[in-house]
Amino acid sequence: MTTWEPVIGLEVHAELATRTKLFCACPTEFGAEPNTLVCPRCLGMPGTLPVLNKQALEFAIRAGLAFDCQIAEHIVFERKNYFYPDLSKGYQISQLSQAVATGGQVNIVTDDGNEKQIHITQIQLEEEAGKSIHGGATIREATFTLEDFNRCGIPLIEIISEPEMHSVEEAKAYLEKLKTVLLYIGVSDCKMEEGSLRCDVNISLREAGSDRLGRRAEIKNLNSFRAVVNVLEYEIQRQTELLNSGGTVARETRTWDEGRGESFSMRSKEEAHDYRFFPEPDLAPVEPGQAWIAEIKATLPELPDIKRRRYVEEYGLPLYDAELISGNREMADFFDKTLQYYKDPKAISNWLMGEVSRLNNQAETGFDKLRFSPQQLGELLAMIDNGQISTKIAKTVLEEMFASGTAPASIVEARGLMQISDQGALETMINSLVDANPGPAEDYRNGRDKALGFFVGQIMKETKGRANPVLVTDLLKEAILGKK
Amino acid sequence: MGADGRSQVDIGHLATLARLNLKPEECAKFQEQIEDILAYVDKLSQLNVDGVEPMTTALPMINVFRDDTPHETLSRDEAMRNAPDKEGAFFKVPRIIQDGEAPDDGEGGDSNASK
Numbered sequence: 362m363t364t365w366e367p368v369i370g371l372e373v374h375a376e377l378a379t380r381t382k383l384f385c386a387c388p389t390e391f392g393a394e395p396n397t398l399v400c401p402r403c404l405g406m407p408g409t410l411p412v413l414n415k416q417a418l419e420f421a422i423r424a425g426l427a428f429d430c431q432i433a434e435h436i437v438f439e440r441k442n443y444f445y446p447d448l449s450k451g452y453q454i455s456q457l458s459q460a461v462a463t464g465g466q467v468n469i470v471t472d473d474g475n476e477k478q479i480h481i482t483q484i485q486l487e488e489e490a491g492k493s494i495h496g497g498a499t500i501r502e503a504t505f506t507l508e509d510f511n512r513c514g515i516p517l518i519e520i521i522s523e524p525e526m527h528s529v530e531e532a533k534a535y536l537e538k539l540k541t542v543l544l545y546i547g548v549s550d551c552k553m554e555e556g557s558l559r560c561d562v563n564i565s566l567r568e569a570g571s572d573r574l575g576r577r578a579e580i581k582n583l584n585s586f587r588a589v590v591n592v593l594e595y596e597i598q599r600q601t602e603l604l605n606s607g608g609t610v611a612r613e614t615r616t617w618d619e620g621r622g623e624s625f626s627m628r629s630k631e632e633a634h635d636y637r638f639f640p641e642p643d644l645a646p647v648e649p650g651q652a653w654i655a656e657i658k659a660t661l662p663e664l665p666d667i668k669r670r671r672y673v674e675e676y677g678l679p680l681y682d683a684e685l686i687s688g689n690r691e692m693a694d695f696f697d698k699t700l701q702y703y704k705d706p707k708a709i710s711n712w713l714m715g716e717v718s719r720l721n722n723q724a725e726t727g728f729d730k731l732r733f734s735p736q737q738l739g740e741l742l743a744m745i746d747n748g749q750i751s752t753k754i755a756k757t758v759l760e761e762m763f764a765s766g767t768a769p770a771s772i773v774e775a776r777g778l779m780q781i782s783d784q785g786a787l788e789t790m791i792n793s794l795v796d797a798n799p800g801p802a803e804d805y806r807n808g809r810d811k812a813l814g815f816f817v818g819q820i821m822k823e824t825k826g827r828a829n830p831v832l833v834t835d836l837l838k839e840a841i842l843g844k845k
Numbered sequence: 846m847g848a849d850g851r852s853q854v855d856i857g858h859l860a861t862l863a864r865l866n867l868k869p870e871e872c873a874k875f876q877e878q879i880e881d882i883l884a885y886v887d888k889l890s891q892l893n894v895d896g897v898e899p900m901t902t903a904l905p906m907i908n909v910f911r912d913d914t915p916h917e918t919l920s921r922d923e924a925m926r927n928a929p930d931k932e933g934a935f936f937k938v939p940r941i942i943q944d945g946e947a948p949d950d951g952e953g954g955d956s957n958a959s960k
Binding site for chain 2: 379380381385386387388394395396397398399400401404412413414415416417418437442444446459494495496497503504505506507508509510635637640642644645646647648649
């Protein structure tokens, strides 16, 4: 039987984080009352003219630079003509052959730990359509549709990949990386639950090893990574069964029903795609110029790939730590800043990935909203190294820092948590404990190592966890074995 | 181009794209008119345009921008005043997908090649 290999291309739409729409100055806020963020321009009233939002163009260029694209010297908008009720003007202003950015790539780390480049065809700047609410359980069962034009005209970039992904995992890694970079450079909030990031999937199957592309299906408007994964798994199976039974895949647009977990052919009133693109006559072309492009480039932050490599090469972090921390800009910022106050990168990484992440998850908050500072975390870790507190106590102190933002030294002092490293005091305690428990002491002398744990536990109980555990262990061994 | 040097226009397809219901006699009339227009414009193809940059606009300007500052919006009542149908805060339109329509597969080509 033929082995089929998936060929996947993704078109990601990311709404840009501008205050106003692309071609008019209506606000872009999410969640406003329907049809209140509109004006004659975005409602498509006759006689209105578009004027380009400079910030939106800057964001598109910024994204192009972050993905190593070539920024066009001469940028032209195109009119894409089609009728659909969420498109007020009867056309969308988009881009075609003279888009903002072309080429470039997204670097992903595949399951076997290798880096792979997925190339970008182009990044184009275009306007959103309005939002349709179908009067039925699904679009196929709707008897009418309601339209809200608040979203109509919001700027977005469409990032078109080459069909270079060959597994569900690669597609997922591509999407995650794309989102990470967009968040890093601050051009989109990428809130999928608010529709700020959506994805069209193109998928075909070809005989493994063949260069020939099969006929593809396109599934539009997926608004979660989960949906993308589900669609891909479903389509791979659907197309495999079709091809294996001698059938052919129809080249068509399909819609995904997340509830049923199936895709359906779109029997759309939208006529066969014949968009009759032509250069948008109402907009002047754009020539950003090398100076402005260089200025935008200079404001790019250190990007996740570079950060990850730096963490591995300069700090010796394991790839896992480096990938995880660099994949979250706020976490990476906190890591970098803590390093200015504390010199052990792996210890910082452990605490950020462990305790701090745990507290964040519990409180459903993030690294950008922490009440304590990187300096305070550095102070806490230094207190462990200096033997002032144990790791266990440090976790308690961190919880209070997390809740109140109080400096660790103040918490330790106020709550009397300072580690007891006073040898004399500990020896007195240990001696009387060993005298009172001859049984376990004898066990330990007879080679039952576990018996020592009993004594350590008792001392910790007595000191409320403040005794220096290394010192206690040493002193206990001395006390028990010395009394042979 | 047809054998007579005129463009062949599928007026039925154009009418559908433009959402126009044309009577048969209108189809014939517009077919002739549009083909006349295309034949006229086709004279341009007789010119030698070697080395001429493609022109995408007649505007003698570039880089017309607007700052990212919000303006006043229309009130909803004003925005919806001319709507043929509405429901609550929304414009209301007929259902989008109709039964028995042909699958949407008209984008041409049969490969993954990008558009």
